[in-house]
Amino acid sequence: MSVDTRAGTTKGLAVGGLGLRLRWRTILVVGCAAALLLLAVAAHIGLGSYRIPLGEVFEVLLGGGAESQRGAVLDVRLPRALVGVLVGAALGLAGALFQSISRNPLASPDVLGITWGASVGAVTVIAFAGSYGQLSGFADGVGVPLASLLGGLLAGLALYGLSWRRGIDGYRMVLIGIGIAAVGANLVFWLLTVGDVQVAARAMTWLTGSLAAAGWGDVPAVALAVGVLAPLTLFGARVLGVLRFGEDTARGLGVRVNLSRTVLLLLAVLLAAVATAAAGPIGFVALAAPQIALRLCAVAGPPLGASMVLGATLTVCADLAARTLPGVELPVGVYTAVLGAPYLMFLLIRSRREARV
Template identity: 55%
Template sequence: MSAPAEVREPEAPAVAGRRPLRVGRFSGVLRPRPLIVLAVTAAVLLLAAAANMGRGDYPIAITDVLATLFGGGDAGQQLVVLELRLPRTLTGALVGGALAVSGAILQSVARNPLASPDIIGVQWGAGAAAVFVIVLGGGAAGVGGWFASLGIPLAALLGGLVSSTLVYVLAWRRGIQGYRLVLIGIGIQAVLVAAVQWLLTVAQIYQAAQAQVWLNGSLNARSWNEVVPLSIAMAVLVPLALVLAHQLGGLRFDDDTARGIGIRVNHARTGLLFVAVGLASVATAAAGPIAFVALVCPQIARRICRVGSPPLAVSLVLGATLTVTADLIARTALGSVELPVGIVTAVLGAPYLLFLLARARQEARA
């Protein structure tokens, strides 16, 4: 009598552009396209950063900038690149990446592409608290040295948490509905903008000018004093976001469906929103409320990668690339006149907001 044939578990069919991946008890789908997009975007980020560090009163070629970053270059190039220009570029990349990840999380949780920290009041909550410290607290140690005293970043973090909690509580009605969250967030933001304008009217001239520059979103005079704490905050919050990212796909569905596939909806939302608010608040404290990065980058990443929800890693690198490129444009577009980077991102992002609004109106009519 012959031995029975070995029974094998049928392999999962391969989907176009996807490959099943299994490691021990964990399984998933490997998507080559997001990995390719991530690699290409990272290369563009490196070139944009090198170009940004090469422009200035002491111009340096991109090849020399790259050589200096990897240990080459003469003493003058090392001083200009590593001490004077690298901190500003790193601050822009970290701020852009933090805002993009925050926007990707909020858009996935709210199931609405308009849900971003600069639309629903998170950034302006952080901004209002920071302006309060600058105006009524004597500016702490000034915008350039606020990390020394921790006054402005802590105020911005607290302001972002308070404003986002208020939006969440007011939008809650047996769950979170995307458009209700956006509308309430816009209303809260209008109140915060009015509060900021009042603070500017009662401030001294120097303090008001200092706060106004900060409110436009600027990377001017950023140093290692800003890079180090921002890097520490992102080293904690970004890995936490990536760990919680597996729940974002389930949160795209309604609450009952999400619970049916094993997601603890309230706990997942709370953890993800805390990470998103923390990233947006820290980024706002570092460079001011830079507009539209959190709104635009996650949706561009989702469309390029052709996935259902914004991919966090691609959104991070894309946000860093957009902010560094906008800073390059802000520094060089008008010759010797330097624009705040927030103005450039607003010019680039406003048309995309109009596109999203027009598309939402067409979908509502269909």
């Protein structure tokens, strides 16, 4: 990845051609990330205990291939990869929105409490439905995602409602988010200590974020959410760009500040909640993807499209590692940071300018 994108980062920025240069560079970054994503998806489908060569993977996807391969690809691996792509994209986009609205690089769904709300919902179901042996099918398949979706949305509504005071203010929102996250996190920690240790371990797997159980059943809901919400947020990109200059300037330029913030915040909450309901709180993606994207694109704030694609790429690569590395399979959330952290650190160290958000 670094090889591809490096070509665009060597030159400084010329003020005269600023707009054009930035746009080309963003397109280059998105293109490279998308290519890498495609490759990662292909590898995700091809590698594993039953190997399928790359060419045959595409053959199967286009409708051909042997019967045994079709089964492995279409029933098991493709849906998991798809959920990974969608969840990663949703998290990357949600992170970019939260960071832009609050103008704070640390603001992600975890810190602001959305994920913790979702976790309270899910862990409650796991702790109390699962205390007598295994989770039954219904509680596991429907109860956990539904509870987590509800929890996430409730936390999001609380964040919005409590932050509203004659308008949404980024600084106040961040502080309210801290409070909500603290309540949610400690409820989860307490729930972990209530049941026996097996229940705690199962809850911990969910809390780390896992795609192991992802199947076709998860795809439509996430696809619908991302498909509808993502285009809506991309329309807000211009508003976010203007908001970066400060509220008064934005008002002067004719932006309806509170309305746009409200809409974008609610979209971000929905995206984060849906993603968490589908795969658990996969950490680090929402923080890292926007920060990596803004450094690669060399723009002032997190670019929405690039954050989305990079979020998907990071998630799928992490799940690829989770699935194929030897030993016990660990949840994808373990690997997002292990893979993403060194790269973000590398970018941080290399960038000479002070980063802005």
